[in-house]
Structure formats: structure tokens, C-alpha cells
Amino acid sequence: MSVIEAQGVSLTFQTADGPVHALKDVDLTIGKGEFVSFIGPSGCGKTTFLRTIAALETPTAGRIGVNGLSADEARRARAYGYVFQAPGLYPWRTISGNISLPLEIMGFSKTDRAKRIARVLDMVELSGFGGKFPWQLSGGMQQRASIARALAFDADILLMDEPFGALDEIVRDRLNAALLELWAKTGKTIGFVTHSIPEAVYLSTKIVVMSPRPGRITRIIESTLPRERPLEIRDTPEFIRIAQEVREGLREGHSYD
């Protein structure tokens, strides 16, 4: 069953230097419960594509369906949680207050909010930190709090734009493992933008390789790795083979003209 369907999606920005083709004829279907990574060099439109799914950008051609609705209808139905590269927590709210923010906007009752906050804090292993202010937490913990915020209102889709890009590798490994666990537990459909090949291979059931000028999909790789993935899986021949395939995909899309 498909959750996200893109057909012939193009997005052209008009700039002073002429039109920029951020996306050109992108077709993609994402099924329920899939973990899809978008990988490619900067300017390949991976972030732009994620934003069009979220209806933060409007395509100039083609259409995107989310849960059988248009992208904007899905946004208004609060179909997805979005996680940015920066945590974007409000410094004047505690961690609990930050997670409560979308819940307040969506009109959840006070008791329901408290229950949900406790649940998602537990999910991202931040129980006991709800009363802290963001600046009292490390960068990795802040990003976990921002994931908790995106999970709090039970959207079926989680869109993540390089969520761990600003973190060091050790923290990133831990968060990747935690994210897989969370995905297994909740069965959410996840769209994940990254520029790290190991990260994409480790996390995804499907890897979408993109290339720039114009932004397009050059290869879609279905992962053959099992859903259960300990960190050591990254040393198996299977993992290395898929990483190799991603690298080839990146290379063939990469022209320096």
C-alpha cells in the first residue's frame, strides 16, 4: 500500500540568474512502513523533494499524493512530523514544553498532552529531562527531543532532513540505532535525507540516489538487508555491496560539466 506517491514532480525556482531546476520529473512511490533515504550531492534536490512531500514547497508540475490526499491537504490533516537539521527547540520552553507545543496547537487536552509527552520522552530515552531547558542538554539530546516533538502527535509519516548531520559520528551511530528501534516499534513510514552512504545503507529499506542540475532520481536501490540490524551489520559483505551500489549510483549521476 503506497503512502507517498510522486508523479512527474518538477520544481523550478525563478532566480535573478534564470530558472533553477531543483527537481525534474521525479517519480517515486513509498509504501507503508518503508524507511526511505534520499542521498546525493548538494543541489540534487533531496531536501527540496522532502519539502514538497511536506507541502512546504509547491511543485511547478506533476503531483504528489500523501495518504491519498494532496500534499497540502495531508499537511493540514497533520499527516507527518518533520525533523530539521537543527533541533529548533524554543529556548523559553522546557523540553516538555517544546514537545507540548504542536499538541497545544492541535488542541489536545492537558491530560492527553502530559500522557503523550511522557510516552515520547520515554521513546527517545529522555525520561527525566522533561523539566530541563534546551541549553541544559547536549546537541544529541536536543535532536532527540526534536524527534520526540515530531512523534508526539502520532503522525504516520516521519520526514527527517539530515537530522543527525550536525552531530559527531559516535553520537550519530547511537542515534541511528535508536531510530531503527523506534521505527520497528512504531511502524512509521520514514523519509530521511542524508549525505552519508553508510547511514543511508544502515537505515533504509529503500535508497533513492539523486543527482543535480536538474535535480532528479538516478537510481532506486531496494535494500536486501534484514529489518533487524545490529551496528555490526555494517561489516558484512551484503552491507558493503549495497554501499558499493549506492556509490556507483552517485558516480554515474555526477557530471562536472
Add this chain to the structure above:
Amino acid sequence: MKHALPVLTVLCAIILGWYVAAVALNAPWARDQAARAGTSLTMPALIRATMTQERPVLPAPHQVAKGVWDGVAGQKITSKRSLVWHAGVTLSATLAGFAIGSLAGILLAVGIVHSRVMDLSVMPWAIASQTVPILAIAPMVIVVFASAGVTGLVPKAMIAAWLSFFPVLVGMVKGLRTPDRMQMDLMHSWNASRAQAFWRLRLPSAMPYLFASLKVAVAAALVGTIVGELPAGATAGLGARLLSGSYYGQTIQIWAALFAAAALAAVLVMVISGIERVTLKRMGLAR
């Protein structure tokens, strides 16, 4: 406490420089008097003579201090010679004008941030209003209000508001626009209404800017009130003390009123700083 020494050093230097200037500026009159009396003054006598004049060009610090003391403690508070009474008159108009001006500044800023049309149409006039010299506008405001039968606090408060709305407007426009693209996108992704984004994101983000501009605004409101008191017939308020002092050459009275105004401004700014500290601390913005 470890800053006490440098602070006191600067203070002493200022007072010393003031005494030197007082001697230099008041000496000609003292010499003149002595010459008329057919005597000449020794140096110590000359210096003594510059410190005790009734209408010195520049009163010495202790003369000003005595003037302030007489004005504050030497009179009944209800007396027209009491600095406290005059300061009270000025303070009430200042606070009224500050309240009107700040509210107007905040409301205009909210409109400007949310409406492109308002941004284009209001901002130029707001800037133009501040280029008009307040000394030229103040008498006209007083006259217009007086002809409508309104005198006393209201016209002065209007002039104070005129000066104080602008810093609040500029500060709040800047403050309400601080949320970056990502934070606005997050609000959009939650399908938040503009009102929700305003109360939960824009307004709290603007608080530090608001307090910074309120401090400027309250000082400006005091200046506006005093300027408004000058052409008002000079009956009440610190501005009236300044004006009547200059009519009759009462330099000590002028300086005493100036210091009272400065002290009043300092207290007002300190009060706002206090509120700022408490508010930002409660918001978790102060570390």
C-alpha cells in the same frame, strides 16, 4: 564590590573637573565685583568667591547638591517649591505617555509584521514623525489641545507618546521577525494559524527586543514630557522648573531640576530592567 574603586575614581574625577570649571567660569564675575569695590582678591579668596555666588554661571557641585536637598527635603511635598511635587507631575505625564506610546508601538509593529501593505504605508510615516524636531511640534500640540479645552497631563503625555512609540515600534518589528525560516516552517508543518504562531513563537522571541526598546522609550518619554512642559505656561513639572530658573537666572534651580530629571530617568530605566530580569528569568531566557 571590586568595581567600587574604578567607579569612585571616575566619579571623583568628574567632580574635580566640575570644580575646576566652576572656578574658571565664575572667576570673571568675582573679579569684576572686587574691582568695583576697589579691592583685589587673593587666590584663596577668589576661589572662595566662586563657590558661593547666588547666580553662578556654573554652580559648584555642593551648591547643586544643596539645591536638590532643599527641593527634596526642605519643602512640604505639596509645596510648589518642592522638587518631589514637580517630579511627580512630570512622572505622571511620562508614564501616561510611555504607556500610550509603547502600546501604539507594539500594535503598529504587529500590523507591520503581518501586513505588507502596512509595512509599506506606516513605516515611512513613523520615520518621518521622528525627523520633525520635537521642540517645534510640542508648542503646537499644546496650543491645539488647549484650544480644545484640554490642558494639563494629556497634551504632555501625547508629546511623550510621540517620542516613545518609535523605539518600541522599531524594536518590536525586529523582534517579531527574529524567528527564522525553519521555525516558521515547523509552525506551518503543524498547520498552526497565524494567531498561534504569533502568541507561541513571534511574541516570546521578541521579548528581549521589547525590553531593550522599552528602556529607550521610557527615557524618551521623559524628555518629551519635559519639552511639553516648557511652553505650557511653566507652572508645574520639572520642565517648568527649568524654564522659570532660566527666566530668573536661577542657575542652581536649573541644575537641581536637571539632576532630578536624570535621577527620575535612571529610576524608570532601572524599574524596567528589574521587570526584564524577572520576566526573562521566568521564560528561561536568562542564564
